[in-house]
Amino acid sequence: MAARAIWKGQLKLGTTKIPVKLYSAVQDKTVRFHILDDKNKARVKQHMVDSDSGEEVPNEEIQKGYEVEPGKFVILTEEDLEKLAPPPSRDIEVVEFVPQDEISQQWYDRPYYLGPDDGEKEYFALVDALNKQEKEGIAHWVMRGKYYAGGLRPVDDYLLLSTFRDAKEVILADQLAKPTGAAPTQKELAMAKQLVEMLKGEFNPKDYKDEYRQRVMEFIEKKAKGHAPRLKPVKTKRQTAALDNVLAKSIAALKKEKRAA
């Protein structure tokens, strides 16, 4: 079944406008739990209470404040917050382009597919042009009362728009310093290279499954039927040995595995 578009807008590149629809490119599969009252296993409710006295504060008396220094709040009214919302717009403005591997993974937040809404020819021409030039577009737009910046990339024959995190939220390696301590020897580096080469392959997402999610769901289903298996505590193992020794052993073990296969 085709997904529903969550928003409509238009890509703006210079004077060209391409109407597009936004679709979420992800679906969260996390196992969701409800919080229940232990006594009667009934759903619980939530309310806001005074942190000190524990007294309930009704919704209409709640206000929002920004803590400027410990214990000092500036109150922001609903009116203030409305005024702060950016003016609504349907434009996704593409301001510049960078090489596709230029943007660190750290920036990406939520991905959306853009589908053509009208003017399919221009849409697919843009995909072709981005693929040929191997570029990613930097875009900004306003959606549902919030400013966004994001990266526009071709994925096969389509466009993917990923939102970026706020610039002030991201900590980059540039801001930090290398760890201190002893450096590995040339021999160790050579062996480590050999080891990673043996484990090298193509990224194939299908190889990875959320096994834990499956185990939890299987357990829940068994428990629902009244026969939950007894679970044993998990043991953790640790080993310590000299680095070059462990590297040599790892390489030998992998070679043996390959011969056996």
Next chain:
Amino acid sequence: MPRTARKQQPATEEETGGARPFWSGTLTFGLVSVPVSLFPATRGARSSLRMLGPDGQPLSRRYYAEKSGKDLDADEVVRGFEIDKNKFVTITDEELERLEPEKTRDINLTQFVPADSIPPLYFERGYFLTPAAGSQKAYKLLAETMDKNSLAGIATFVMRGKEYLVAIFSEKGILRAETMRFPDEVRSPADVGLPKKKPATAATVKKFERLISSKSKKQFSPTKLADKQTDDLLKLVKKKEKRRGNVVRVEPEADTDNKVIDLVQVLKKSLAGKK
């Protein structure tokens, strides 16, 4: 995000207080193990507002029983999965812990892939890894080897009641884990039902190529625009603070977790092997 799911989400800086690592464990490749600590690579939003009472007193969210109206403490509630409408199966923290597959307790790098070969739609959140005391050499060995060969390491592991697929990247001698979505959490254009490709005319493609070339930059400079909203909010806060009419003062909270912590300083210390 439903509140009930809080327990399952990776903690943000505010939740960990920033100063403590949010997970300590072992990174392994082959038989080599590197004990590490994980710190968030993102700071909390600067623009977050607190809920306050009519006199400005800070509020907290509490669970309560609907029938009796009585507030419930953490030890009076349990986690339940809704197996049928209003029918729940309860599950304890201990059960969840015991369901963890043994092999996924460590971050075991079973595969290395070209660092730029993972599509961005997989990435969720970044964490810096810092070496534990005595593991600096093995840490550096892995970081340098990955960096020189432009590789990312792939692993799955369980942390705080959730299994994570991660890619470990090496940048400037520092290892960073990016949590990723599992393949069944990512949609393809076909899943979404995007229309079949229509051939584009060469002239239109050329037009866009020219446009792309004319607006191309070699490097990505983070755009400030997304922060405009926060900047505007902070400006308004400053203005109102000066006018004094909208300012309330309460006893500062003793809770140390709410103190502003400079995550960059914490990371620098940890990378330098200081506590």
